[in-house]
Amino acid sequence: MSKAYHVLVADDHAVVRSGIAYLVNQQPLFEVIAEAANGSDTYMRVEQGGIDILIMDLSMPPGESGLVTTQRIHEKFPDVKIIILSMHEEQEYINQALHNGATAYILKSSADGEIIQALKHVINGTEYLDSNIQLSKDDLKEINRDGVEVNGLTGYASLSKREKEVFPFVALGYSNKEIASKLFISTKTVEAHKASITRKLKLSSRAELVRYAVHHHLIDL
Template identity: 30%
Template sequence: MVIRTLVADDQAVVRTGFVNLLGTQDDIQVVAEAEDGAQAVRLAAEHRPDLVLLDIRMPHKNGIDAAREIIAASEGATKALMLTTFGLDEYVYEALAAGASGFLLKDATFPELLHAVRVVAAGDALLSPEITRRVVAEFTRQRAAAPPVPAGDVDGLTAREAEVLVLIAQGLSNAEIAHRLTITDHTVKTHINRLFTKMGLRDRAQAVILAYELGLVRPSAPR
């Protein structure tokens, strides 16, 4: 299957670099490129790409707003992969809430770029434990002054599934969860698949957000 991709970045050198690199792959086709968020939304509606690679900071419409509109218009058929830097931590949570499936650093290597595009296009989330912890830190910053949110209804989950959800929200990888609970990686994946299905979660990013919004994890909780 060929992954039809749209690349949006207001820096021509960066945008052209990504377009040229992606163009070397038989399974990836760049169908359009945009220099701002508004243009990205228009081109996404025209070309209906499988994936949009969006810079967070762009003129006229930022990448987060563009991602939100593109994902909504495509009813989730188009996935969003955000271009970011470690200096933009404050935008990570907002981008995930908008529906983005992952993040890629602008100085990513060629293999990292290809891996990110393929993972997100396949419907998975590119959300490393490091990024998860950044999401948690940003959530803490945003909600520090807010009163505690009462825990939501997770009656549909088993005790172990709820436990796994909390550990995901605390930034643990599958291997770390397996070690913490003394179970196999395969069992962890089974629990994750089941809780995602029961709670209607698309990916790990949504799991982090859900756990905090339901009050299963408090912003002050240790990792």
């Protein structure tokens, strides 16, 4: 008999994924059914369906920033509960992750019990913050502001769903053929998306695109 809630674990370290999966599978209502090592693979696995809860690191280099992946998943699959498990304790990361759609934020430095508490909260429809995190009133205002795009980027926000999937691979130097293979599309389609991306972002070269991506924290190198 299948367990009630299907979990996807995303982290760039296999040993971390294994540890989280072991912990989650010990809980009676949860079962890890998939793993991913980067943001792009995480999004595509969620897109395949059958995922109720995503436990994800924010930094999974080289690839798309976890903050971007969080927002993309939340916008397209709002029913998937996102638990961020990160080493980043900085308030700006916590604020942005919650604003982008994360339901819970846990620190990697905390005890295992925090993940368990997060799981219990998200299935009950409530948010959960690691007990070691304290948010001020200003932080809460920042999180709850309306109309904020990813990192305040209107140009990036204008990209289509597929263009946002192609974007990190282009910035990381993947060839058209490699991108086509990863996203199951033709090289001609990749070329068209690349042209559209550079036009919308008003960039004239890959070097400019890389600088744009790094400067705005859209990828982790």
